[in-house]
Amino acid sequence: MSPRRRVAVLKGGRSLERSVSLRSGAQVQDALAGLGHEVIAIDVGETFVADLLEHGPEVAFVALHGREGEDGTVQGLLEAVSIPYTGSGQAACMRATDKLLAKLLMREAGIPTPPFHALREDSIKELGGAAAVERIQQDIGLPLVVKPAHGGSALGVKFARDAQELPKAMVGAFSYDRTILLERYVRGRDLAVSVLERPPGGGGTPLALPVVEAVPREEEFYDYESRYEIGMTTFVCPAELPGETTERAQELAVEVYELLGCHGLARVDLMLERDTETLWVLETNVVPGMTETSLLPQAADAAGIGFEELVERILASAWSR
Amino acid sequence: MGKPSRTGPEGRGTRPAAHELARYEALFATRTKGMKSSAMREMMALTERPEVISLAGGLPDTSTFPAERFAKLMATVAAESTARALQYGPTEGMRVTVDSIVEVMAAEGTLVDPESVIVTTGGQQVIDLVCKTLIDPGDVIVAEAPTYPGAVPTFSAYQADVEQIDLDGEGMPIDELERTLDRLAAEGRRPKFIYTIPNFQNPAGVTMSLPRRKRLVEVARERELLVLEDNPYGLLRYDGEALPTLYSLDAESLGRAGAADLVIYLGTFSKILSPGLRMGWAVAPRPVLEKLNLGKQGSDLCSSPVTQMFVAAYFRERARDGRPAWEEYVESLRELYRRRRDVMLESLQEHFGDSARWTTPRGGLFVWATLDERIDTTDLLTLALESDGVAFVPGRAAYMDGRRGSSSMRLNFAGVPEQDIREGIRRIGRGVRDQLGLLGTLSGSPGVPSPAQEDRGEQRGRRGKGGGEQPQPLADVVKLPRREGSRGARRSNDR
Numbered sequence: 001m002s003p004r005r006r007v008a009v010l011k012g013g014r015s016l017e018r019s020v021s022l023r024s025g026a027q028v029q030d031a032l033a034g035l036g037h038e039v040i041a042i043d044v045g046e047t048f049v050a051d052l053l054e055h056g057p058e059v060a061f062v063a064l065h066g067r068e069g070e071d072g073t074v075q076g077l078l079e080a081v082s083i084p085y086t087g088s089g090q091a092a093c094m095r096a097t098d099k100l101l102a103k104l105l106m107r108e109a110g111i112p113t114p115p116f117h118a119l120r121e122d123s124i125k126e127l128g129g130a131a132a133v134e135r136i137q138q139d140i141g142l143p144l145v146v147k148p149a150h151g152g153s154a155l156g157v158k159f160a161r162d163a164q165e166l167p168k169a170m171v172g173a174f175s176y177d178r179t180i181l182l183e184r185y186v187r188g189r190d191l192a193v194s195v196l197e198r199p200p201g202g203g204g205t206p207l208a209l210p211v212v213e214a215v216p217r218e219e220e221f222y223d224y225e226s227r228y229e230i231g232m233t234t235f236v237c238p239a240e241l242p243g244e245t246t247e248r249a250q251e252l253a254v255e256v257y258e259l260l261g262c263h264g265l266a267r268v269d270l271m272l273e274r275d276t277e278t279l280w281v282l283e284t285n286v287v288p289g290m291t292e293t294s295l296l297p298q299a300a301d302a303a304g305i306g307f308e309e310l311v312e313r314i315l316a317s318a319w320s321r
Numbered sequence: 322m323g324k325p326s327r328t329g330p331e332g333r334g335t336r337p338a339a340h341e342l343a344r345y346e347a348l349f350a351t352r353t354k355g356m357k358s359s360a361m362r363e364m365m366a367l368t369e370r371p372e373v374i375s376l377a378g379g380l381p382d383t384s385t386f387p388a389e390r391f392a393k394l395m396a397t398v399a400a401e402s403t404a405r406a407l408q409y410g411p412t413e414g415m416r417v418t419v420d421s422i423v424e425v426m427a428a429e430g431t432l433v434d435p436e437s438v439i440v441t442t443g444g445q446q447v448i449d450l451v452c453k454t455l456i457d458p459g460d461v462i463v464a465e466a467p468t469y470p471g472a473v474p475t476f477s478a479y480q481a482d483v484e485q486i487d488l489d490g491e492g493m494p495i496d497e498l499e500r501t502l503d504r505l506a507a508e509g510r511r512p513k514f515i516y517t518i519p520n521f522q523n524p525a526g527v528t529m530s531l532p533r534r535k536r537l538v539e540v541a542r543e544r545e546l547l548v549l550e551d552n553p554y555g556l557l558r559y560d561g562e563a564l565p566t567l568y569s570l571d572a573e574s575l576g577r578a579g580a581a582d583l584v585i586y587l588g589t590f591s592k593i594l595s596p597g598l599r600m601g602w603a604v605a606p607r608p609v610l611e612k613l614n615l616g617k618q619g620s621d622l623c624s625s626p627v628t629q630m631f632v633a634a635y636f637r638e639r640a641r642d643g644r645p646a647w648e649e650y651v652e653s654l655r656e657l658y659r660r661r662r663d664v665m666l667e668s669l670q671e672h673f674g675d676s677a678r679w680t681t682p683r684g685g686l687f688v689w690a691t692l693d694e695r696i697d698t699t700d701l702l703t704l705a706l707e708s709d710g711v712a713f714v715p716g717r718a719a720y721m722d723g724r725r726g727s728s729s730m731r732l733n734f735a736g737v738p739e740q741d742i743r744e745g746i747r748r749i750g751r752g753v754r755d756q757l758g759l760l761g762t763l764s765g766s767p768g769v770p771s772p773a774q775e776d777r778g779e780q781r782g783r784r785g786k787g788g789g790e791q792p793q794p795l796a797d798v799v800k801l802p803r804r805e806g807s808r809g810a811r812r813s814n815d816r
Contacts, residue, residue, distance in 0.1 A: 014370075016703065121759070130762045155699060167763035168695040171756050175700035 002312060005037045008057035008083075010074065012043035015066030016151065016176075024290035025063040027297075031311040032061065044074065052081055059318045060085040061311075062287055066151050070287045071097040084318040088286040092261040096284040099181055100149045102260060106281060109259050111252060114271070114280050115140050116183040118149060121174050133170075136182050137163060143185040146170055148177030159185070188274040190214040191239060193253035194267045194288060194296040196310075197317045206257055208250035209299035213239035235295065237302045245272065249279055256281055264317035267296055352458070352480050368712035374745040377712040379471070379523070379686065380736030381592045382657060386650075394638075398630045410626040412618050414440025414602070417633035422588065422602050424636060428648065429555045431569040431586075432579040433604050439613055442624045444553055444589035444601035447613075448472050450620070451514065451549055451585060451603075452479040454612040461505055461512040465493050467689070467719030467726050469523045469551065472516065476721065482510065483721045490680075492529030493517055495536040502544060514547040514585070519567060521554045521685025524719050524731035528683060531564050538570045541583045547609070551587045556651055557735075558684035559659035568604060582606045590632060592686070593651050598628045658686070658735045664742050665734040672750025676757055686735040691716075691728055696756050698730045701749075704756075709748040 009032065011025025012018055025041065032039045040055045042048065044064060052060070060083050068074055072093035078085045088096065095101055106113045117136045123129035137144070146169040148156040156176035158169035173180040194209040213236045239246070253268040260266075267288035271280045288296040292307070300310045368377045398406050413419075419438045426433050441447050448471075456462065458480035464472070466485030476483050484505065486497050498515070505512055517537070519529040529537070541548050550567040565573075571581035581604075589601035605613060617623075638646035665688055669679050679690035692698065698715040705711045716729030730749075734742055 124759065124762055130765070133763065155703065167760050168697070170763055171695065171759050172697050172700040174759060175697075175704040175756070 002035075002316065005315070006040070006056075006058045007032050007037045007315065008040045008042050008052065008055060008060045009063055010042050010044050010060055010069065010085075011063045012045070013064045013066070013069045013074075014045070015064070015068060015070075016155070017065035020289055020291065021063060021065045021069065024065070024294070027290050027292060027307070028061055028063050028311055031308045032315070034308055035312055037315075044069065048074075049077060049081065052078075052083060057083060059083065059315065061315060061318075062087050063290055065285075065287055065289065070285070071150065084321070086314050086318045087264045088260075088262045088266065089321065092263060093286050095260045096262065096266070096286045097150055099147070099283050100179060102284060103181070105259060106256065109255075111255055111259065112278065112280050113282070114184040114186050116181050118179055118181050119170070121178045121180075133166065134163075137166065140182060140184045144169070145181075145183045145185045146173045147181050147183065148173050149179035149181055150177050186271040186273050186280050189239075189272040190216075191241075191249055191270045191272055191279075192267055192295045192299075193249050193270065194299045195253050195257045195262070195265065196300070196305075196313060197264050197320065199313060199316060200320055206254055206262075207303075208253050209296070209305075210238035210302040211241060211246050211249050212237040212295045212299050212302075213241075214295075235293075235298060237295075237298045241272070245277070245279070252279060252281055256284055260284055262286060263321055265296065265314055352478055368706065373706065373710050373712050374737070374741045374748070375712045376732045376734070376737060376742070376745050376749075377714045378733050378736050380733065381596065381654070381686065382736050383595055383597065385653065385657065386595065394631055394634045397634045398627065401634075402630055406627045406630045408626060410623040410629060412439075412614050412623050414438065414624065415626060415629045415633070418600075418629040419602075421632055421636035424645070425556070425590075425593070425647075426566075426586075426588065426604070429552075429566060430563065431566045432572070433568070433586075434579045437580065437604050437607065437610060439603050439605070439610060439617065440624050440629060441601045441603060441617065442621055443596075443599045444551065444587050444591065445471060445475075446617070446620070446624075447585075447587040447601055447603045448475050448516075448549070448551070450613045450616045452476065452481065453616045453620075454609065455513045455547065456481045459511075461510050462514060462516055463498065463501060463512055464516040464721075465518070465522065465525070467524050467716060467729070467731075468516065468721075469518060470714060470718040470731075472551075473718070473721060484512075485721060488522065488525050488527055490527055492519060492522065492527055492533055493537070495533050495540060498537070499540060502540070502546075512544075512546055514549050515541065516549045516551065517567070518551045518553075520552055520564070521557070521682050521687070523553070523685065524687050524714065524716075525689040526680040526682030526685060526687045527689075528564070534564065534567055534570055538567055538574055538583070541571075542574070546583070548584045549587060550584050553587075553589045553592050554685035556593050557655060557658060557686070559655060559662060559682075561683045580606075585609060593654070594632070594635065594647070598632065600624065600628050600632055661734045661737065661739060661742060662688075664739045665732065665746065668743050668746035669750075672747050673753065674750075676750075676753055686733050688732045688734060689716075690730050690732060692730075692753060693757060693760070694728045695760055696753065697727045699727065701730075701752055701756065705749055705752050709752060711745045711748045713749065 009025050009029050011021050013021055029039050029041055040057055042051050060078055062069060062074065062085055064070060064074060070093060072090040075085065075090040075093050079090065095105060100118045103113050103116055117140065119129055142160065142162055144160045144166065146158040146160060156173050158172045160166045160169040170180060190213065192212045192214065196207045196209060198207055214233050215236060216233050249270055252270065256268050257266050262284065265288065267285045269282045271282060273280060288294060290297060297307055297310060368375050418440050419435045422438055423433055423435055441450065452475055456479040459482055461484055462476055462481045463484045463486060466487045468485060484501055486493050486501060502512060517529065519534060521528055537548065548567055552566060555566065566586065568581045568584045568586040571584040572578055575582060586604040587601065590598055591601065603613060636645065636647055640646045640649050662682065666681060669688070669690065673679070673690065677690050677692045679688050682688060699717055702713065702715050714731040716726030716731070717723050719731065720726045737745070
């Protein structure tokens with residue numbers, strides 16, 4: 001049993017993923033209490049820093065998803081007040097949350113990520129960027145996935161089958177972000193590999209957990225958004241894949257984890273393309289969901305790591321940075 | 322820490338692992354699969370932040386109810402009937418409360434037999450109980466499109482198969498209803514009831530015309546179908562003549578006032594007194610009433626006697642001139658909401674102008690606005706919340722499939738102060754113009770007004786009061802999502 005700690009669980013916040021974060025936070029709180037730690041729950045809002053200073057926790061468990069909690073903002077504040085925290089540091093958060101930056105880094109490092117271009121809203125308004133859209137289309141090919149460069153809300157992810165649908169998809173995605181990505185649509189299987197830091201003395205490389213596959217209930221090519229709706233997807237873990245595909249997916253996940261400089265934990269989302277059997281890395285979540293049905297706890301469970309143990313390991317990583 | 326092991330220590334504090342959750346999954350009823358959450362509904366939670374101007378609520382304004390009056394009513398309940406108020410009550414409701422209900426309905430010109438009334442916990446419970454009583458999985462409910470967003474999860478939970486009929490400016494088109502019923506009959510599907518909000522429909526704000534009301538009752542009779550008439554706002558009419566309820570038309574057509582046999586009437590005190598009381602009612606044909614009663618026994622035995630006594634005490638109050646005091650309060654609400662409605666319509670004219678169409682409700686709480694079909698109001702809501710601190714209900718919430726209605730929005734004017742209505746609409750209008758401008762740039766379509774072309778002052782001058790104040794007939798103004806029509810319009814714009 002590890003020593004009893006005074007842990008602040010940071011949850012809620014103001015992002016679109018607030019309610020998921022509240023659920024993640026509640027699960028983490030229960031686990032920490034079960035492990036014998038003293039738990040301080042903080043719903044991150046206007047009095048966040050004052051709350052931190054008032055309670056003076058030894059460590060902060062970051063259970064925030066999306067804007068502010070995942071993009072390095074909260075991490076920067078925690079560093080400013082010298083409170084150790086779980087998960088990735090400020091720089092890795094910024095690299096992972098900015099999907100454009102992450103994809104550029106992956107491309108440079110030779111990690112396969114679907115072909116893409118990015119557009120900023122002001123470049124369309126002020127630099128005539130609209131004229132580039134046709135070229136982008138030709139370069140990447142249709143159908144296209146249009147997504148906000150930041151944030152993980154499924155709502156902003158749009159699908160354009162043809163050129164006519166593209167303006168609507170782009171304006172929809174711009175509602176969530178000033179920068180959007182236009183990415184080649186990869187038709188195939190949705191995979192996720194969670195990566196955990198090894199416990200101190202447990203070896204060098206991070207541990208890739210079993211692969212989870214998200215299987216949409218209805219195989220509906222046109223309905224991209226609903227695949228992310230709760231209840232529309234079932235999860236299979238470990239995913240039924242050939243051994244070498246599993247291994248390759250896990251390798252890629254660890255490579256991306258290290259490339260971005262992640263720490264503690266992360267979840268890497270991939271696609272296994274149907275026609276080519278190619279694995280493509282889509283994005284990395286530095287604060288993956290911690291609800292009981294979230295992918296990371298499921299994957300950990302499949303690896304024989306129970307929820308409490310998972311939480312304890314993540315907590316321990318706060319000091320091994 | 323040792324090697325991970327699959328079996329953790331048992332006992333308190335042990336979390337159910339994911340594989341254990343799969344066990345619960347197997348225990349859940351099939352109908353829970355229909356109770357889905359969605360990213361959009363999750364987002365609606367954000368509209369309740371205090372700094373947000375929310376035009377999203379279904380709220381009346383409770384701030385004008387005098388605190389002293391509330392205290393006095395509670396004191397009356399305590400002084401006269403503490404023991405009864407603290408006790409269980411009859412499932413069908415207390416007689417004193419039923420008397421108040423009969424009085425309220427009479428004020429709308431509908432006579433009812435007190436024996437046909439059941440008091441419920443909010444009007445929402447009526448929708449639940451009617452489904453519980455009538456719907457087997459796969460049975461069909463015919464509803465309006467758009468429909469009350471709060472009915473959507475109830476219909477889903479009972480695994481109803483919902484057919485939605487597109488509304489126009491006069492409410493549900495009955496010829497369209499008949500075609501749908503014919504088609505359902507040909508497909509061997511079984512409609513059980515028709516769900517309608519004839520007055521100031523939620524969310525569309527439109528009102529069913531008298532000829533359609535009469536025809537709807539006839540159709541129900543011809544086909545032996547029940548009608549669930551949801552009438553929360555009937556007394557909140559701001560202009561025009563009151564129309565008879567479907568319930569009273571049904572009863573009249575049978576030649577017996579006060580006893581319809583195909584209409585189930587849903588009423589509520591939420592909009593004319595307080596939603597916090599959670600007090601509504603149903604008036605139903607006797608055999609249906611008995612089943613509703615049995616259903617209610619299983620749900621909550623009875624609605625709160627404390628609240629029922631409060632309602633009864635409230636409806637007994639008399640104003641100085643001897644008139645019922647509740648009528649004065651409703652009159653004050655009508656005045657307040659009428660002004661707010663007018664402010665909203667003016668603001669829409671000013672800030673949405675040509676870029677949208679909207680309904681002109683003659684009562685109720687809501688305006689339904691429809692934008693260019695390429696704007697998705699669910700996305701727009703994100704932008705409005707994040708950058709502008711303003712909220713509305715995206716149109717998709719009013720459709721069973723969660724997809725149609727994507728360019729529309731429901732705007733509440735009743736529960737929002739005038740300056741907030743102005744400011745809220747101004748901010749949404751700015752977001753809309755911004756998106757239209759972007760769409761125009763991206764699709765190169767000259768027909769779409771862009772912010773650059775549109776000077777707000779000029780627009781105000783151009784449209785003037787004549788166009789804005791006295792709206793065109795509803796049928797001309799309202800344009801609910803019609804795919805073919807709007808797509809055609811867009812194509813011609815593109816050229």
